[in-house]
Amino acid sequence: MEDKILIFTDLDGTLLSENSYSYYKIIDFYNYISSHCIIIFNSSKTYSEIIELKRLTNDNYPFIVENGSALYIPENVSLNIPGKITKINNFNVVQLGVPVNKIINFCSSKKLSKKYVSNCYFLYQMSSSEIVSLTGLNISEVKKAKKRNYSLPFIWRGSIELLNEFKLICQKNNFKILKGGRFFHLIGETDKGKALRALLSIYKQCHKNTRFTTIALGDSQNDKDMLIEADFAGIVKSESKSLMNFRRSKNVFISEKISPEGWKEVLVKMPPIKNLL
Ligand SMILES: [Mg+2]
Structure with a gap:
């Protein structure tokens, strides 16, 4: 059985600084994690915004747009997608929200x-x-x-x-x-948690001999649904918002620092990531 870690991450205020919209301060750590784990952007951002960021991260991982409204899976990623898909540019798109x-x-x-x-x-x-x-x-x-x-x-x-x-x-x-x-x-009728479940189930169906561990990282109310779904939840402290109330306490990690350093801080505390360092 192979082990694989899927990291579902929010962008603004979680991976990207709330002010500069950049993650350059932790870029080496990000690249290291990206070479060992599948990092899925799960954001309220649009396709056009995320594709711009993908030029920097230069990976081939799927991503989720507009608060869980659609999964964008690169065509050359070997995943069989059940149900209705649309082809947009070089992506197979699974719509979970509504036009x-x-x-x-x-x-x-x-x-x-x-x-x-x-x-x-x-x-x-x-x-x-x-x-x-x-x-x-x-x-x-x-x-x-x-x-x-x-x-x-x-x-x-x-x-x-x-x-x-x-x-x-x-x-x-x-x-x-x-x-x-x-x-x-x-x-x-969707959210980031529903999108996490949908993509995870596609991965599980296509990789029956892989054990997937899920991590979700977020800073706002709209991240709660995916934080609840994941095996490990990381809450990144925000400069502008009070800390979200989160009922679960098992495998929940909260940062002292804001994004992007807070992104690194919560991940290095998590046992599955510790094993990679
Ligand atoms: Mg955010």
């Missing part, structure tokens, strides 16, 4: 518009300069962040009570609202 036009249709229903949707300030309604000042991304990165296929990020301008009502209505209609680092995200 963005369905979400827009849902939001444009009259009853919703008045009470709830009018309190949502959607990313697509913001000017590029506004997004630059909100996120610290540059103009070309903003363009990539706006190319969304499965999700509508927004800033909520109403009360918490109203937001909770809106969340329930979304649930009843098979949509979901998740809280990311900077935005709320309106998506289909």
